Amino acid sequence: MDTSTSVLVDNNVSLEMDSSDTQPPNGRKRKSMVWNHFITKTDSPGTTKAFCKHCNKSYAYITGTKASGTSHLKRHIELGICQMCPKINSLPQIKDETTSCPPKKRQRSTATVPLDQDRCNHEMAKMIIMHDYPLHMVEHPGFAGFVKALRPQFSMANFDSIHSDCLSIFLSQKQKLSDLIGEIPGAVNLTIDLWSSTQSMGYAFVTGHFVDKDWNLTHRLLNVAVVASPDSDFALNQPVAACLSDWKLEGKISSLTVSQSLVNKTCIDNLRGFLSVRNQHVLSGQFLMGKSYVRLLSSMAQDALAAENLQAPIKKVRDSIKYVKTNDTCGDRFDELKRQFPTPSSYKDLLIDNQTRWDTSYNMLLAAYEHRQFFTSLETCSRRISISPEEWTKIESLCSCLKVLFEASTVFTRPNHLTANDLYHEMTNFQLKLSHAAMVEDPDVRNLANSLREKFDLYWRECVLVLAVAVVMDPRFKMELIKFTFSKFYGEDAEKWVKAVSDAFQDLYVNYSENDLLDAYVDHGFSEAETSSQVEQTTETRPVTEEEQQLGDDSRAHPITEEDNTSLTVEQITESQEHERQYKVEKQNVEGVWERVSEECQLTEEDQQLGDSSQAQPMAEEEHMFFTGDVLLQEGSTLVTIGESLSDFDNYMSDIKTELNQYLDETLIPRSEDFDVLSWWRLNSNNYPVLSKMAADLLSIPFSTVSPDCVFDTEVKQMDNYRTSLPRVTLEALLCTKDWLKNQT
Numbered sequence: 001m002d003t004s005t006s007v008l009v010d011n012n013v014s015l016e017m018d019s020s021d022t023q024p025p026n027g028r029k030r031k032s033m034v035w036n037h038f039i040t041k042t043d044s045p046g047t048t049k050a051f052c053k054h055c056n057k058s059y060a061y062i063t064g065t066k067a068s069g070t071s072h073l074k075r076h077i078e079l080g081i082c083q084m085c086p087k088i089n090s091l092p093q094i095k096d097e098t099t100s101c102p103p104k105k106r107q108r109s110t111a112t113v114p115l116d117q118d119r120c121n122h123e124m125a126k127m128i129i130m131h132d133y134p135l136h137m138v139e140h141p142g143f144a145g146f147v148k149a150l151r152p153q154f155s156m157a158n159f160d161s162i163h164s165d166c167l168s169i170f171l172s173q174k175q176k177l178s179d180l181i182g183e184i185p186g187a188v189n190l191t192i193d194l195w196s197s198t199q200s201m202g203y204a205f206v207t208g209h210f211v212d213k214d215w216n217l218t219h220r221l222l223n224v225a226v227v228a229s230p231d232s233d234f235a236l237n238q239p240v241a242a243c244l245s246d247w248k249l250e251g252k253i254s255s256l257t258v259s260q261s262l263v264n265k266t267c268i269d270n271l272r273g274f275l276s277v278r279n280q281h282v283l284s285g286q287f288l289m290g291k292s293y294v295r296l297l298s299s300m301a302q303d304a305l306a307a308e309n310l311q312a313p314i315k316k317v318r319d320s321i322k323y324v325k326t327n328d329t330c331g332d333r334f335d336e337l338k339r340q341f342p343t344p345s346s347y348k349d350l351l352i353d354n355q356t357r358w359d360t361s362y363n364m365l366l367a368a369y370e371h372r373q374f375f376t377s378l379e380t381c382s383r384r385i386s387i388s389p390e391e392w393t394k395i396e397s398l399c400s401c402l403k404v405l406f407e408a409s410t411v412f413t414r415p416n417h418l419t420a421n422d423l424y425h426e427m428t429n430f431q432l433k434l435s436h437a438a439m440v441e442d443p444d445v446r447n448l449a450n451s452l453r454e455k456f457d458l459y460w461r462e463c464v465l466v467l468a469v470a471v472v473m474d475p476r477f478k479m480e481l482i483k484f485t486f487s488k489f490y491g492e493d494a495e496k497w498v499k500a501v502s503d504a505f506q507d508l509y510v511n512y513s514e515n516d517l518l519d520a521y522v523d524h525g526f527s528e529a530e531t532s533s534q535v536e537q538t539t540e541t542r543p544v545t546e547e548e549q550q551l552g553d554d555s556r557a558h559p560i561t562e563e564d565n566t567s568l569t570v571e572q573i574t575e576s577q578e579h580e581r582q583y584k585v586e587k588q589n590v591e592g593v594w595e596r597v598s599e600e601c602q603l604t605e606e607d608q609q610l611g612d613s614s615q616a617q618p619m620a621e622e623e624h625m626f627f628t629g630d631v632l633l634q635e636g637s638t639l640v641t642i643g644e645s646l647s648d649f650d651n652y653m654s655d656i657k658t659e660l661n662q663y664l665d666e667t668l669i670p671r672s673e674d675f676d677v678l679s680w681w682r683l684n685s686n687n688y689p690v691l692s693k694m695a696a697d698l699l700s701i702p703f704s705t706v707s708p709d710c711v712f713d714t715e716v717k718q719m720d721n722y723r724t725s726l727p728r729v730t731l732e733a734l735l736c737t738k739d740w741l742k743n744q745t
Contacts, residue, residue: 034070037077055082115153124157125165129737134722135730138162163730170733173740177220181247183213185685186696187254190243191292192236193705194227194262197719202230202262204239205735207705208247209417211696215682217417219702221739222247224732233266237274254697255466257290259705261716290466293423293703294412294711296459300452301358301405302714307448310398313391314361317368320375320385321350330382337374347371359409359712362402369395397444401452404433413708419677419699420470421477427467428485431456466701468501469508473695474677475669509660512690663691 038050040061050061050073059072076082128135136159137143144156157165181188188208195203206223223246225239236258244250256275258268272289305314324334338347348367353360368375372392378385408430411418418426434456437449468482482501486494669680677699685692710717723731 034073034077037082038073052076052082057082115151117155120154121157121161121165122169125162125169126741128162129166129169129734130741132738135159135163135166166737167730167733170737173737177740178247180212180218181208181210181249184210184696185213185215186211186693186700187252188247188249189255189257189697189701190222190240190253191257191259191702191705192239193259193292193717194230194236195717195719196230196262197724198721199724200230201724202227202235203719204236206239206243207702208243208249209700209702211678211700215678215696217419217678217700218743219417220743221736224735226728226731230262231264233264234270235263235267236271240271240275255290255701257292257702257705259292259295261295290463290701290703291459292705293427293459293463294409294706296456297405297409298358298712298714300455301362301402301409301712303455304398304401304405304448304452305358305361307398309444310394313387313394314365314398316387316391317365317395318352320387321352321364321368323382323384324350324378325352327382330378330385333378333381334371334374337377338371341373356715357712358402358714359406362399362406365395365402366399369399393442394444397442397448400445401437401448404430404437405452409711412704412711415708417702417704420467420701420703421474421677421699423703424467424471427460428489431460431489463703465501465504466698469505470698470701472501472505473681473691473698475663475666475680476671476675476677478664478668480668506660508694509690512694659688659690663688 037053038059039053040048040050042048048061049058051058057076059076061073124138127133128137138157139159147154147156188210191207191209193205193207195205197203204223204225204227205221206225207219208222209217209219212218223239223243225242227235227239229235240256244253253275256271258271260268268289275289304310324330348363348370350367350371351360351364353364355361369392372387375385375387408426411426431453434449434453438446438453440446440449471481472478474481479498479502483494483498486497486501490497669675677695681688681692681695681699704711706713706717723734726734
């Protein structure tokens, strides 16, 4: 038998090959099934190919290296590429251990996941709270059917059970928030926003703003109280009293900001007197009450949009936009004009404003003014579009003023609230812009800017003392920025205004220092037994009757009803009236801080010397001059006094002067964009224990009573009919818990 084999190649030339060539390289005899179907041939030096014995198809094959794989040859056999192989379907599958197979899909376990009914109910309650779904949705057939399709084994909760779960979440979150407030380094600043309803009842949203234990600026909704008579002179007394009692905040309120949407000035004055009795405030209440700056900006924008000489142009612009957006022919012509006259920056979209938000009116006018030439061209197509050049000029003037208000309001739409020192920069910048607008040649802009500036100046005079003292708490500026900005605002009178801020800062520091001294003395000067003995003596003065005991038990076991609220309000009113005379005297002493500035500047040399000598007197005299009531601690009818020894007091006063002077005398901290004033005070709280408490209270004072999404609202928020139908406790639980879950209490 001839040892050679005849093979046909691609050019149909018969080649004689030695049988030894049919074996794998290196002369090894392989029994793999691959070589039962293929034969190798060296085509040229360094080039080897493998030929199929059946179909004569050739494949590259490199010998002597790891690259001489056979996977492509196996695929020729296994995938049926070779149509001439007689037993192609009966060939065994050839596995190649050198090649990786694609990963197999993981089969899902058929085991049933156990159903946690309690957890499902808890998550459903959270869903209802977070998304304002009605509690009755668990009884809606559509929702019940959907859940049943997801998990037939799930037992749908009824109204009572889901209501109970919501209240359980409320109580759990409330305890967490109570623990959080108990660890804060300073006091709490309150804001009150009053909502209306179709039932002529009000709803007071009381929010607390404070610096937490990690020195982060924090705010939480504390209470939602029903106000039966929002127009009453004592409408806000009960919501504030409930908040102080509920969260144990008596004596821990630093400031209170009120939205004057529905309440009158008398109500605010009564609230100040009420807090003066119940709260140990600073600077005799000057920091205790403020108005919402955001509401002021919204009111100024509404005044600008409601100007009599601007009503006609605004209406024409609004009607023209409506016609363009609703008429197909006019709209197509408008779009064609935009394509014919492109701009480097894209045009603003035309929109119809929502008159409950003044920012949409501003954006509508701004976009219309940008397209004014197109509206002029469309006048030939329709008589409904007719805006004169003079009216466009008025629109431009209005937009220039609204732009200043819009930029000032936008800072309150950010998720992170501003500290009071940063707000000082925003307000001074806003004031300068209004002043520049009031000096332009355009009479319309000038007149409008002057009216807006007058309204702002009234607000500025009420809050500048608080803001200026907050700026002093910024180690980058201290008193230096006050001197610089006041010199621009007040000119020759700047010095007396600077002195007023400096005096307020000194008095505020003394107030905080005395409170610390009292706390330290009470902690170390009285034993627990002595304190309890005094309490027992006070209690024995008038024994508690059975009716009072029963009333106390009932009040703890049952929520307060509307009748209870009314009686409680009357008691608080009576208490406020008892202290009315004291409050009026106090108000006369402190309300005129700015009025006393001119008198202080006119002190004679003898008066100044007398003032210097008076500083050597005990601090109690200064307290008596500036604050009414020099009682340091009173429990029942037992008066607690400091005692005769003043050596500790002298040492303490030397520490006071050292801490205050050290802070003011140190060089300013270099300014940087990433500087965090609260973090600086956290790191320096040990060096400045008293000043750090002042910083925590002053820097967290809020000037907005609304949420970021309501900054541009022109109308008072209204409670919907579903919420007004809920019981008071349920309504408060749902609204407060939503805020707490949102802010991750």
